[in-house]
Amino acid sequence: MSKFIKDRTPQIVTIGEDQHELACEKKSVAGSVSQRACVFCGSRVVLYPIADALHVVHGPIGCAAYTWDIRGAMSSGPQLHRLSFSTDLREKDVVFGGEKKLYSALTELIEAYKPKAVFVFSTCIVGVIGDDVEAVCRQLTKETGVEVLPVMSEGFKGTKKDGYKAACDALMKLVGTDNEYVPPKYSINILGDFNLAGELWILSEYYKKIGVEIIACLTGDGRVQQVRRSHKASLNVVQCSGSMMHVAREMEKEYGIPYKKVSYFGIEDMSDALYEVAQHFNDPELMANARALVSEEIAKLIPALQPYREKLEGKKAAIYVGGAFKAISLVKALRLLGMKTVVVGSQTGNKDDYNLLSKICDKGTVIVDDSNPNELSDFVKKTGADLFIGGVKERPIAYKLGLGFCDHNHERKEALAGYVGMLNFAKEVYASVCSPVWKFIKR
């Protein structure tokens, strides 16, 4: 029995040992037990945080049930997004078509819940039975006056990334529909933050301090109205580049709004995110504010991190997350804690991300795209990792083998962005890596 699937070899590189360039942006190999989900998943997670919209999954029950209240995306107001609506298609609907059911389901829900907009997600089966979801949405928009937006997210039509694009396409139909709004002097949109554990609120506080207002966040603590007026911002600041780059590019094309890619994890990247925005507006006062904020935060943070660094110095970490851009920040953040990254991978990274990763990581580090439990468990074992950073599906791999674990996925309950997030991150890593329970497990 071969150790791994042969077709996957191009997607695994050990720095300093393998010569080939890491292959990525490929479909998952059948039977590989990929950690990826599907197109629908990509769309659902991106749009989910829009709290005053109705999110309706058109399909049999599974897709809606598995994504009910799935993200810790917090809303400061409405909570409509936390309900899971589905047309719950049955055999007869599959045979005779689900359009009528969709129409009456939506009519009732719009009347009862009075949403500001509706997203209708197509699932695999809808693509097969040929329901004209777009037509139903058009008709309902006309009848109810509420924007009903189809999200063409049939699961089999690509990967999670295609789902991001389908979500972006739906969002772009809302962007630019409120022209009355007069923006403040210095305004930005935050793209690709989902307000997990209230992270957006930390960031907006920072930006406010340096003198910049956020018009819309796509989509954390999201509101339909904000999306409608988001084209009035002067700059798009894009995090989690995988999911939101499409909107950033489209808004640049249609409304001439430039964008900057940033990350809010770790001191370096967080500070850069503030400086880049300040620099964009070319106002010395903004820059001075940014400098003051950064130095104040760092002066507090560095000594606070010190005790954790002392405990964690020299420990090794494995990272497997959704997007590789986040992984880059994590490598740097771990370094700040004196930790070395020995395995790093992602579900949906692109060439640029992986190139950068191979530059900033040390010799012997394994870089992997679209991995699976067999590979990941082998890599952490082989490299002697002490910590695994990932999501729900990676957690049991870590614990089973006696490694610490840090949840950096959408279920996290601790804010990890910003300076305070860096401290939370250190605390969480410390709490897991230095727990006395590991002494009972042979590694």
Place this chain on the structure above:
Amino acid sequence: MADKIPVLKERKNFVATRNACKVCSPLGGSVAYKGIKGCVPVIHGGQGCATYIRRYLISHYKEPVDIASSNFSEESTIFGGEGNLSLAIQNVIAQYNPEVVGVCTTCLSETIGDDIGQALRNYKAKNADDASIPEFVYSSTPSYQGSHVDGFHETVAAITKTFATKVEMNDKVNIFPGFISTEDLRMLKSILEDFGIDYIMVPDYSETLDNPVWDTYHRIPDGGTSVEDLKLMGGAKASIEFGPILNRGNLAGRIKNNNLAVTGAEYLEKEFGVKKFTINIPVGITQSDELFQLLSDISGKDVPTKYKMERGRLIDAYADGHKYVFGKKAVVYGEEDLVVAMTGFLDEIGIEVILAASGGNSGILKQKIEECAPVHGKTIEVLSDLDYEKINELCIDMKPDILIGNSKGYYIARELGIPLVRVGFPIHDRMGGSRLKHVAYTGAQELFDKIGNALIEYKQEKSEIGWKYM
């Protein structure tokens, strides 16, 4: 401040399902396959199906749960998925070297009409010389038919039909425990062993979904019922199945009640004359007594003293705690057979179930509830094909004292400010979901203490003085 999750003032029935009180069929199928030794489940559909199901199961079991996907693309959707399925099987064999590959279908592969049986025969024919070819089994589990429990029992039936053959009579007893916790399965196994019964449990995921820690990663976790054992089922002296409903009803949403659905035990009785005994999931005294009586009859042995003592202690606990639970109003929700068993138990301790709700839709839930709950059975509101928002709205009007069901109902209990006692599946917001005890006297003991204490704690917290004695 953030708003509350919206609840409608006006009560009406919706076409849409709002917060489903069920998940989909291939999830149950995958759990059933996990109960076969050396088995890797393959979900024949989109990549998301396998990943979502893994995530859902991992959050409950806190264990690695590897389920492969045939990863449909646009091409396979148009031209058929056989190529993808055979590639998936090939890669699963290469990675896992399984003894069995269990295939679940999905809404996608069923709708395009893939013939899994033929695909598997083709695969075997093509690889006839390869000694490493595992056994295959497949079940029809489209998401648009029934719920995860239907998928579970359809798969149990498929496993039985696939492996059971005409063999010589043996001394074994087939046990179909249904979808109960891994701790329940372990307790049940000890009971069988104490009766000296040689059993074949279908499925037995007590170890595969509840492992100890590992030095090295196990690609397939240890445990499960072996194919050799499964092949002996046809010669067993009896079959015991837990749950009067299983996949017997008209699976929700099926165009017609074709009555073709048979359970594993029904099939063995029909094909091989293995006597079938159907009992409720044994929760509480009455329902557990049935189990112990049955085991005593089958084994010809008296109930071991250990269990007589457990029973005695349980009744003693009932006596000590009866006042704290009597007359309290409960809402019970979840899978149909679990709702029946829990209602039977609550009825015998003096709790009035005011609503028994399930996302399942067998059509026979009401009848089974009436049978198991002699005190309140006739007046219990029994509702099938229900979702959580409907339960939520009903609760606001019915004002129960306690909720009993899986963790997904927490938001309802939180809003009502009443306790939720977590039972069944899934338990996503607490540790130890897989270690919950429900069955036999020890299971009832744990449930009784939990429910009683939840009610006492509620009263204690609301009281002005917070007394120090019960």
